[in-house]
Amino acid sequence: MAFDPVQAVGVSRRAFFAMPFAFAGLIALVRSRERPLPDPAANGGGPPITVVLFSDSGERLATVTIRKMIKNDAEWRRELSAEQYRITRRKGTEFAFSNRYWNWHATGVYRCVCCGTALFRSQDKFDSGTGWPSFSLPIAAANIQATSDLSLGLERREVLCAKCDGHLGHVFEDGPPPSGLRYCVNSSTLYFRPSPSHITHAGSRLFAHLWRGAAPANPGRRS
């Protein structure tokens, strides 16, 4: 068959124009796995509890009495990824050193992936060497609950979200001072929200870098 340059150009143009849409579709597919966080102030259908609301910069907003979030198994399966469901609703454990936040150092608030309740702050996170996100304190004692866990043949303190009873991990008494506690949490139970002030700061630094790059073109601004 003879080479047809017109057809060849046509195909490459179609591919060229389709490329951004294919790329956007891929991005949308990846993003679609992350559902928007529920409003932590919204009432569920369970008994009343008292929790503390926080901004994403860790500022305490209000102490409120709301109703617990109660959902059946089918609802949780529909809303969560398979890994999030396995860990938060079936008390699973993820692999150390290969989870999302074990080596995460950004400034912000870690919220419950199931209900959006603020659970931990970045300033209370420390490197425990275990390969799981570790915190010396919860963001507010009211936002989590601890209960005895006798599985594995030893007594541990299980940590759960106060609003939705989602399993988070365990708390141990070998953490750094002053609390002496180590909240060992599965990354899949958390949804990190960056502090807006941290984003602004990072953005201004980026802008300053760009501005410095442009400065030589305007000698009048040198000093």
Ligand SMILES: [Zn+2]
């Ligand atoms: Zn929750």
